[in-house]
Amino acid sequence: MRDLLVTLLVFGSLPYIFKRPSFGVVMWIWISVMNPHSQGWGFARTFPFAAVIAATIVAAMVLHKDKFRLPAHPVTWVFLAFMGWMSVTALFSIHGVDVVTTQWIKVYKIFGMTAVVMMLVRTRQEIEWLVWTVVVSLGFYGVKGGIFTLRSGGNFRVWGPEGTFIDGNNEVALALVVVIPLMYYLIGNMRTRWAKGALLAAILLCALASLGSYSRGAALAIGAMTIVLWLKSQNKAPLGVLLALAVPLLVLLMPSQWHERIDTINTYQEDSSAMGRINAWRMAFNLANDRLLGGGFEIYDGQVFARYAPIPLDVHAAHSIYFQVLGEHGWIGLALYLALGVMVWRTGAVIVRQAAGVADLQWAVRLATMLQVSLVGFAVGGAFLSLAYFDVPYLIMTAMVATRMIVARQATPQRPRAARRADLHADAGVAPT
Template identity: 30%
Template structure:
């Protein structure tokens, strides 16, 4: 039965992509983050679903007229240069077979962002892309949150099978990152039940993140709550609501959960934490010796005893300081842009959406920066999706701003001769 349902859904996505290619971009996001065919039991589970959709969207992208040119943004140039640099470092990698496999895996993640940049050519389409990403991850997060509440947080919550965030720690960060995206949906919708449903789902997603038993997620969650309160127009209501919720949750969590969180203070006694510090130290020393090439993809197998367990270390240890500089510049530059862009549209009627989109996407990016400090997710597609969503926010905001400025310029009266 599950196979039939997934097959029908896939067929619908294929038809939608043929009819309107930008719907294919949304479909790719669903199959990338939700990975619905992994929940099937039969032949559908092994179908190359994502690649089928990819080929269809690629074909329709080059045949449709409903598209735009690639936005002229420095982040797009940096992104391409970063990929080229990966190609260079892979030729110098220690473990060639594994490095090339990983390079092509990352390439398959990167290429579909071209479709996002050229097919998402209106603000409404951008809104629906944000909503689709939020829902794709949010569905599993809600399921996990309900399970966590019913089981008294006694079991860990895991992500969709065969995705980059299947692991409980990675899924915890992904869940926190999509909460701001769901708030974009909540504010942009006119439907009463959607607005209330999204607000009710957020505490459940927080519960799912707590039940991941991830220490990094606890730090990220704390930062996210502070950011949401800071950007809220109802701070006086939000603060006591958070405090009351925390009071009840503390009594509900098992003692073993607190024992794991306490290792944040006593990390010297935690074997896992000390193993990460050792890997980070080995990665740093190796990069000092090989600042331009690093170790190549999956170079930890040669350099140290375990995975990097940090996106930052993963990037500079595998590709050197130049690649790290490009990568971190894209993230920090996007956060800076999202901070200052709302000031250009402040108090302009009809452009209130800019500030909300910017603050929410910025919150998601900050969650990534905090959460992946302890997780190796430097090539995560969700990160680059957020960066390119920010590129499109800037593009559409500047276009709308230019139109409104033209409308406010007073027209000069015609001279008597022209009359």
């Protein structure tokens, strides 16, 4: 039944995508982020729904009367540069092109469709479609996991959907951390009390599910995100009261073994998993120092560890977005990746500065702020996970750039020339001269 339902929804949406290509963004995110077909038991689990939707979107864009272009923004150019650099490192990978081709294709599908989404998302409505789809796609697992944690008393771990980017307990925990600020943004758009309450309940359940994953990295990410969320909130007093009540309650709901697990952060030297990650980080560092282009994809094996790791037999995945990029794409790749994150953050700051005094753009201020909070959660939690190619941070980037383009059209002409010049420098991530 589930397989049939997903199939009907996907194929039933195709005529609407041809009529309005931006609707394809909703279907693409739903299939690629939520992976609803993974919840089935039959043919749908392996059916290429994503390929069908992607092909339909591209065909609709070609045939549509409108012309779709990438937004002319510095973030776009750095994103494309990072994408191109990954092809260079794949071409000269340590194991050869034949070994890395499968992973290169997988990553390029994600990045290529991210570029397509950047071309399609141009209005506030389309931005909020994107946000809502991400929230529903990940919130489903958060609400489900939060209820599971309540029913089990936190004695069993929460896991993500099998066969996806977020199938592990650590991965799904970080995804839920990232989606919470987006839910908080949507609360401000709700007009009815019950809708606000439903989203607030979803936030609490997502937080509980993240804790119920027993992920230490997610616990750190929640702490960092909570602080930034409060600092950036325009309603510090009520939010502070809510956090003061909710955070201790959520922690107290967890059993003793959860507290013991989190306490190992302070004694990481005695934890074999933590020390294995450090060994992988040092391997990536040594590899990047030895090879300008890094090792390319698929470097986590005995051969590479024997050459570059302090403990050759302790083979681990990167377990860090930063060391993953460093090891696979070298120092230049890491510089591009970090520049991309900094520039997306700075773009949010420009949005807030430009739109602060414009009544019709207050939604942009709130959205940019919450996108920044999501980035903080991912930046902290991602330090301990191999999620450098996870879709959602790039969708956050897309929403930020699209919002910036709207604000530029509506607010920039009203600003003095010096202020506009400062905004351009900030967009590029450099200090004005």
